[in-house]
Amino acid sequence: METFSTILTLxxxxxxxxxxxxxxxITGIYGTQNEVINVDEITDGCCTNFVxxxxxxxxILNLHFTPGNSYPMMTVSTAAPSILIFTSTDTHFTTIYVxxxxxxxxxxxxxxxxxxxxxxxxxxxxxxxxELISWATEQFGGVSSFTTLHDPVNITFTGxxxxxxxxxxxxxxxxxxxxxxxxxxxxxxxxxxCLFNSQDELHIINIPDHVGIRNVSVSxxxxxxxxxxxxxxxxxxxxxxxxxxxxxxxxxxxxxxxMNKTMILSDSDTELKSQACSYFKxxxxxxxxxxxxxxxxxxxxxxxxxHTKVAERVEVKxxxxxxxxxxxxxxxxxxxxxxxxxxxxxxTNKKIYAQVWSLVHGDLDLNIRVRSCLARSKDPQSxxxxxxxxxxxxxxxxxxxxxxxxxxxxQDMPSKTWExxxxxxxxxxxxxxxxxxxxxxxxxxxxTPSYVPPPDSCFEFSLQSVLGIAFGGxxxxxLLIGALWFIKIRTGKPVALGxxxxxxxxxxxxxxxxxxxxxxxxxxPSENSSANGSxxxxxxxxxxxxx
Numbered sequence: 001m002e003t004f005s006t007i008l009t010l011x012x013x014x015x016x017x018x019x020x021x022x023x024x025x026i027t028g029i030y031g032t033q034n035e036v037i038n039v040d041e042i043t044d045g046c047c048t049n050f051v052x053x054x055x056x057x058x059x060i061l062n063l064h065f066t067p068g069n070s071y072p073m074m075t076v077s078t079a080a081p082s083i084l085i086f087t088s089t090d091t092h093f094t095t096i097y098v099x100x101x102x103x104x105x106x107x108x109x110x111x112x113x114x115x116x117x118x119x120x121x122x123x124x125x126x127x128x129x130x131e132l133i134s135w136a137t138e139q140f141g142g143v144s145s146f147t148t149l150h151d152p153v154n155i156t157f158t159g160x161x162x163x164x165x166x167x168x169x170x171x172x173x174x175x176x177x178x179x180x181x182x183x184x185x186x187x188x189x190x191x192x193x194c195l196f197n198s199q200d201e202l203h204i205i206n207i208p209d210h211v212g213i214r215n216v217s218v219s220x221x222x223x224x225x226x227x228x229x230x231x232x233x234x235x236x237x238x239x240x241x242x243x244x245x246x247x248x249x250x251x252x253x254x255x256x257x258x259m260n261k262t263m264i265l266s267d268s269d270t271e272l273k274s275q276a277c278s279y280f281k282x283x284x285x286x287x288x289x290x291x292x293x294x295x296x297x298x299x300x301x302x303x304x305x306x307h308t309k310v311a312e313r314v315e316v317k318x319x320x321x322x323x324x325x326x327x328x329x330x331x332x333x334x335x336x337x338x339x340x341x342x343x344x345x346x347x348t349n350k351k352i353y354a355q356v357w358s359l360v361h362g363d364l365d366l367n368i369r370v371r372s373c374l375a376r377s378k379d380p381q382s383x384x385x386x387x388x389x390x391x392x393x394x395x396x397x398x399x400x401x402x403x404x405x406x407x408x409x410x411q412d413m414p415s416k417t418w419e420x421x422x423x424x425x426x427x428x429x430x431x432x433x434x435x436x437x438x439x440x441x442x443x444x445x446x447x448t449p450s451y452v453p454p455p456d457s458c459f460e461f462s463l464q465s466v467l468g469i470a471f472g473g474x475x476x477x478x479l480l481i482g483a484l485w486f487i488k489i490r491t492g493k494p495v496a497l498g499x500x501x502x503x504x505x506x507x508x509x510x511x512x513x514x515x516x517x518x519x520x521x522x523x524x525p526s527e528n529s530s531a532n533g534s535x536x537x538x539x540x541x542x543x544x545x546x547x
Contacts, residue, residue, distance in 0.1 A: 026192045026290065030188045031187075032188060034193060035305060036195055036302060037191075037303075039289070039298060040177060041150060041175070041176070041177075041297075042175060042295060042299060043062075043295045044129060044148055044171045045146050045172070045173075046143070048142065048143065048144060048166045048168070049144070049160050049161060051163065052141055054081075056105075056140075057078065057145075057162065058085070058143050060085045060087065060133065062146065063148075064150045065090050065151055066150070066187070067092050069093060071094055072093055073096075073097040074154065075100065075153070076098060076102070077101070078104055080157075080160075081102075082144075083105045083107065083140060084105070086108045086112060095115050096114045097114075098114060108121055109124045112126075129171060130171060133146060133168075142166055143168075144160065145157075145169070147179065149186065150186060150295070152186050154185040156182070157182060158181045159181065167341075191292070192292075194288045196286055201222055201224060202276060202286050203225065204228040204289065205218070205229055205231075206289065208267055211292050211294060212295075213293060215235075215238070215297040216231065216237050216238065216297070217297070218238065218239045218241075218302065220244055220302045221301070221304050223244075225243075225244050225245075228246070228272070228276040229248035230248070230249055230266075230272060233249070236253070238252075241254070247262050247265070247276075247279050249262075269290070287302075326368075326424065327356075327441060329354065329357070329443075330354050330420075331352075331354070334392065336402065342443075342444055342445075345447065348408055348409075351406050352406065352445075353403075354402065354420075355401070355402045356400060356401050356441055366399055366426045366429070367427045368399065368427075369435065370422055370423075371423040371424060372386075373421065374387055375420055375421075376418065379414075387407070388405060389405040390405070411450065418444070422440070424439055425439070426439075
């Protein structure tokens with residue numbers, strides 16, 4: 001009997017210890033740092049340095065809430081007088097309660113239930129995204145920021161140095177938690193996690209079917225990891241890891257290879273854990289994460305317990321592309337302050353300044369290299385033109401790069417709408433950098449031919465030609481004057497036309513007013529006598545003949 005009691009006691013102790021190692025309290029971790037799991041949401045947003053003429057900032061807050069939070073409450077603080085516009089497409093909450101002690105004007109879109117404490121509410125149209133930005137721009141002159149937040153509790157705008165002439169706010173992918181001039185504290189229940197005391201690197205990620213996430217990037221730091229990736233049917237998983245085994249009910253891309261779902265996975269926490277251990281033949285798991293963020297994209301980083309920074313840097317050396325979302329911005333000046341409006345037509349001879357950004361998960365510090373660029377026309381019969389570019393200096397660039405180019409090669413092309421395509425690579429900052437496979441970034445550009453003056457029908461003289469003609473005329477004048485002077489010296493007569501006796505040179509001229517007269521001469525005596533004799537003898541002949 002005593003032996004049976006001892007065995008029963010030992011079995012109870014073993015069962016209790018096994019249960020303790022296989023269960024833990026799942027807690028909210030969203031917005032906080034975790035040793036193993038870190039989740040960031042990628043949402044639509046934008047940020048400019050716009051302020052109204054009286055110095056007010058204009059901020060739009062697009063809010064999402066986890067199901068079950070029927071009466072969300074938040075506080076909003078601003079460093080400067082501001083106009084705050086609230087909107088939400090969620091329908092499972094009753095009323096949003098907002099408190100603020102700052103100098104703010106509150107606007108709320110129609111069909112969004114919001115109650116403000118000690119502030120009057122103004123109505124905005126039931127618009128979303130770019131349409132709401134367009135309304136705010138028309139109403140106030142511009143928008144300082146558009147931010148999408150999940151389960152916010154405290155929101156603080158730290159202020160900007162703004163101008164009424166700022167560039168328009170254009171939506172792009174961003175991580176709202178890393179936004180400058182914005183501090184956010186959120187409820188942690190959007191992402192829940194539990195860590196187990198297990199030596200097996202088996203991690204489970206569960207996204208319930210009602211969540212709208214469709215693109216998930218998973219970065220795995222340790223090697224020899226086993227992953228269970230469970231999400232809605234259309235979820236696309238992009239995994240970056242060295243050596244990993246996985247099972248998923250969705251499409252997974254690993255090292256450039258795309259694989260379809262491997263098995264059907266349950267949405268239940270208990271059943272999913274059991275399926276994972278059965279599939280990998282493990283007795284325990286390392287972590288379990290449940291994500292209920294409603295953004296279109298998220299980034300997940302799976303770290304290594306008690307890892308050091310040195311070990312983490314060694315894991316970074318890989319030729320695979322880091323989990324990142326990359327985009328390109330175009331600017332009109334080398335200061336990179338005024339962004340190019342996509343609807344603006346750019347002359348082909350104008351220089352365009354580009355900046356490529358990457359949202360790289362974690363603390364990685366990478367160089368971004370531009371490999372090549374080309375312009376592709378948006379016509380049915382597309383034409384490609386290679387674009388030459390020049391790298392621009394940027395001492396403070398972190399995970400981004402700058403370059404400039406012009407569209408001279410498109411001057412004579414009939415198409416006016418082009419898509420700029422550039423291939424970029426992420427490279428480590430080492431003596432012998434290791435670069436990932438090139439990624440493609442795109443941006444549309446409206447192009448118009450630059451003005452070319454019409455050809456002039458008159459002959460254009462250069463400065464050298466004008467000086468040569470002037471000098472030649474001078475030499476000809478000197479030679480003519482010298483020739484006239486020589487004639488005057490040799491003849492002793494003036495050579496100026498139409499003066500004095502020069503008229504005699506033009507005897508054939510009927511208009512000459514000079515009349516010729518015989519000039520009498522007085523012969524010498526000898527000439528007289530001989531002449532008289534001749535005349536006598538001549539005159540006597542007729543007399544004698546007459547006789």
